[in-house]
Amino acid sequence: MRYGPAVRRRKLGAELRALRALAGLTSGEAARLVGWHQSKVSRIETGRSGVKPADVRLLLDAYDVRDPELHELLVVLAGSDDDGRQHWWRAYRGLLPSSYSDFISLESQAGAMRTLENSVVPGLLQTPEYAREVTRTVVGGALDGEVDALVEVRLARQDVLRSNRPLRLSAVLDEAVLRRTVGGPEVMARQLDRLREAAHLPHVRIQVLPFGGGAQIGVTGPFVIFSFPNKSDLDVVVLDHLTSSLYLERKEDLQAYSEAFNSLQDQALSPEDTMDFIAGVADGG
Structure with missing residues (x-):
């Protein structure tokens, strides 16, 4: 399932990949830390699939990212407000x-x-x-x-x-x-x-x-x-x-x-x- 527009998925994936590398982890090691299959991490990092805000938080915690503003930005890029509410424009998605x-x-x-x-x-x-x-x-x-x-x-x-x-x-x-x-x-x-x-x-x-x-x-x-x-x-x-x-x-x-x-x-x-x-x-x- 995809969570958000393609441009956001690519941007978010590239940033998560850079943060993983900065943490000194391979994609397989990151996947094991959060209990996923390595292919899920790869799909997220290449923008082929989206990622839920909760999953972004898991990855950021695994990468020991402590900057609160960066946390907030990347969570929002995942396609939902930080409190999980749907964005207002989705009410017009048929139009x-x-x-x-x-x-x-x-x-x-x-x-x-x-x-x-x-x-x-x-x-x-x-x-x-x-x-x-x-x-x-x-x-x-x-x-x-x-x-x-x-x-x-x-x-x-x-x-x-x-x-x-x-x-x-x-x-x-x-x-x-x-x-x-x-x-x-x-x-x-x-x-x-x-x-x-x-x-x-x-x-x-x-x-x-x-x-x-x-x-x-x-x-x-x-x-x-x-x-x-x-x-x-x-x-x-x-x-x-x-x-x-x-x-x-x-x-x-x-x-x-x-x-x-x-x-x-x-x-x-x-x-x-x-x-x-x-x-x-x-x-x-």
Whole structure:
């Protein structure tokens, strides 16, 4: 049985394999310590099968891992909250594509998220009206009830910005995001206000790439970089396509996209100038 999206299984397996090696154990020795067959340890470490949170705890105890934050992170990566509750989005599993569920899962567990958007406002910053218009357009032919449910999901995702340990969000938006009228002038006016409100949160950083800045690497398309607390080896890049999502996990890819995002931030307006720019767009400038 598999417990969680493939990207998490691979990340978790690689981390457990590294911790076992650090403890000086072979996979067979680790299996004997926890009362398993060696093949189960191998399947977990290669990401071919998932692992329950309780089993992660067994392995971490066997490897004498005492860092409480690392414990918590790896247990959550196994696909369940630390108290065993099912994640909230599973209530929508009949509606959400697996790639979207995977994305939400990573978003809920990450410590930081860096995102480039060149078409629409990031989902974590959308108003309900804006989210509805975007959803209705993307999911063509969806019934009103389905649209309502998908909007509920998008709004529920925004809780990561209001939790006790909120997600640190850095967003670089192409000017086209602000200029594209979604849902009409009133919807856009409220959406621009929402961006300015969000920018005042200490863990949210918003910057705009103005048209006047010329060509930049962001023209290749939007992307998201998820970073996890204290473990850069768990970071992942997500590229969204019309019918699927691509997850990039190689260090070379992570480095390339991180450098690209840093470059985009350097080219973009400062957060302070961005607020003035958004206000100007809202005033019709």
